[in-house]
Amino acid sequence: MSERLAHYVSDRPFNPAEPVAMSPELERYYLASQWQMMWRRFKRHKIAVVSAIVLLLSYASILVTEFLAPYNLHTRNTEFIYAPPQRPRLFHEGSFIGPYVYPLKYSLNMQTLKREYEPDHSQPQKLRFFCSGDDYNFWGLILGSFHVLCPPEKGTAFFLGTDRLGRDMLSRLLYGARISLTVGLVGIAISFVLGIVIGGIAGFFGGRTDAFIQRVIEILRSLPELPLWLALSAALPANWSPILVYFGITIILGLLDWPGLARAVRSKLLSLRQDDFVVASRMMGGRPPHIIGRHLVPNFMSHLIASATLSIPGMILGETALSFLGLGLRPPITSWGVLLAEAQNVEAIALYPWLLLPMVPVIVVTLAFNFLGDGMRDAADPYH
Numbered sequence: 001m002s003e004r005l006a007h008y009v010s011d012r013p014f015n016p017a018e019p020v021a022m023s024p025e026l027e028r029y030y031l032a033s034q035w036q037m038m039w040r041r042f043k044r045h046k047i048a049v050v051s052a053i054v055l056l057l058s059y060a061s062i063l064v065t066e067f068l069a070p071y072n073l074h075t076r077n078t079e080f081i082y083a084p085p086q087r088p089r090l091f092h093e094g095s096f097i098g099p100y101v102y103p104l105k106y107s108l109n110m111q112t113l114k115r116e117y118e119p120d121h122s123q124p125q126k127l128r129f130f131c132s133g134d135d136y137n138f139w140g141l142i143l144g145s146f147h148v149l150c151p152p153e154k155g156t157a158f159f160l161g162t163d164r165l166g167r168d169m170l171s172r173l174l175y176g177a178r179i180s181l182t183v184g185l186v187g188i189a190i191s192f193v194l195g196i197v198i199g200g201i202a203g204f205f206g207g208r209t210d211a212f213i214q215r216v217i218e219i220l221r222s223l224p225e226l227p228l229w230l231a232l233s234a235a236l237p238a239n240w241s242p243i244l245v246y247f248g249i250t251i252i253l254g255l256l257d258w259p260g261l262a263r264a265v266r267s268k269l270l271s272l273r274q275d276d277f278v279v280a281s282r283m284m285g286g287r288p289p290h291i292i293g294r295h296l297v298p299n300f301m302s303h304l305i306a307s308a309t310l311s312i313p314g315m316i317l318g319e320t321a322l323s324f325l326g327l328g329l330r331p332p333i334t335s336w337g338v339l340l341a342e343a344q345n346v347e348a349i350a351l352y353p354w355l356l357l358p359m360v361p362v363i364v365v366t367l368a369f370n371f372l373g374d375g376m377r378d379a380a381d382p383y384h
Contacts, residue, residue: 038302041379048375051368058365062178069171070149070157072134073334077156077166079106082115082352085161092124100124103155114351125152161354163342172334173358179335181365183250183319184312190254192308195261200292202262203269210266217259228256229318233327242333249328253315264307268300302380310373313366320362336362 043049061068077083086101102119109116131150138144151157160169202213232252236245272278273296281291297304322328323337324344331338339358343349349356 035302038376038379042375045375045378047371048378051371051375054364054368055372058177058361058368059181061174062181065174065178066136066138066144067146067148069168069174070133070147070151070159071168071171072136073167073171073175074332075134075167075171077158077162077168079166080104080117080156080158080162081164081166083117083156083158083162083166084352085354086119086156086158088127088157088159089124097124097126099127099129101127101152101155101157104158125155127152127157160357161352163339163355164348169339169354169357172339173336173361176334176336176339176358177361179246179329179333180316180319180337180362183246183253183335184315186247186250187253187257187315188308188312190251191257191261191311192304194254194258196265196297196304198258199262199265200269200297203266204273204288204292204296206270206273213262213266217262220256220259225256226321229253229322230325230327232256233322242330245329246333249319249322253318257311257315261304261307261311264303265297265300268303269296272296272299302376306373306376306380309369309376313369316362316365316369 083104083106086104088099088101090096090099092100101124102121103123103125104117105120107116107118108114128150129148131147132145133147133150135143135145149157158168158170160173162168163172198213202210229252233249236248240248269292278291278295281295286294319328319335320337320340323330323335324340326341329335329338336358340356340362343355343358
């Protein structure tokens with residue numbers, strides 16, 4: 001006969017008033033707020049966390065672009081037009097000498113008329129760190145010349161090559177990030193406000209108001225997006241200053257992106273407006289703006305943030321496409337789309353493939369935003 005197992009269940013009478021003992025970890029879990037639970041679920045999404053770090057570093061870099069860029073945005077090296085990338089190295093002839101580059105020797109191939117550059121392996125040139133280099137105007141306010149990385153004395157450091165005017169591609173990519181990354185934030189701010197207001201009105205009042213707004217949204221969504229962008233961008237006056245063109249493009253992107261967010265807000269409000277807490281607020285005299293802003297919107301704000309995160313890369317791609325086609329931002333403003341516009345020539349791409357490098361940060365940022373949006377959407381799902 002098998003041995004009888006010990007009985008671990010307490011035989012004391014159940015007292016509902018007696019507090020249940022639990023560990024501190026379990027207590028923090030059951031007493032966590034909605035945002036704390038979202039953060040715990042988000043941390044389990046490793047790709048989303050990595051994407052968030054990438055985006056955080058990207059947006060932090062635009063605050064100190066002048067410090068990070070080795071050259072000024074408009075510095076021209078006329079002796080190094082279409083120079084290839086210089087690879088940084090650490091070891092020279094088996095000995096460690098620190099980060100350095102080999103200088104480039106220029107020659108013109110008379111048969112192909114192609115500029116050819118050969119590294120001079122006999123003269124390594126050490127890179128300089130935390131040094132004085134090209135002058136700049138920090139955010140248009142403070143004159144300075146301090147750089148984290150500078151080219152060698154009487155040397156060059158073109159890590160991503162140069163363009164047709166001899167300008168450093170790495171520096172121009174860093175400066176272009178300031179425009180391309182912020183255009184998505186400004187555009188989504190406009191879209192966010194319009195989507196919440198218009199979608200909130202449609203979902204809260206319903207009836208004819210909802211039907212009219214839905215017909216307007218259907219008309220806007222039936223129009224092809226890219227041709228509409230092109231038409232509105234071409235309508236911008238040609239004599240506008242670069243800053244006005246920038247704000248014009250962001251407003252256009254924001255005005256065309258709100259219907260999807262408005263539909264999401266409307267569907268959420270339709271499902272929440274008959275809940276007890278909304279009815280109670282209405283019976284206590286709460287006005288519609290107060291009910292929408294104080295009770296309804298906070299209940300699905302996490303979903304709105306996830307939707308907005310997924311919309312930002314669409315705006316970045318929109319600005320890049322418009323600038324690439326010559327209907328968006330134009331020089332002297334520098335963005336990733338403006339840089340890619342120089343890669344339209346097939347001959348230039350075949351001879352100087354580094355001109356396509358601006359598409360790399362566009363792809364990385366777009367994927368990072370999509371992965372971040374997926375992670376936030378999963379974290380905001382109460383049934384996840």
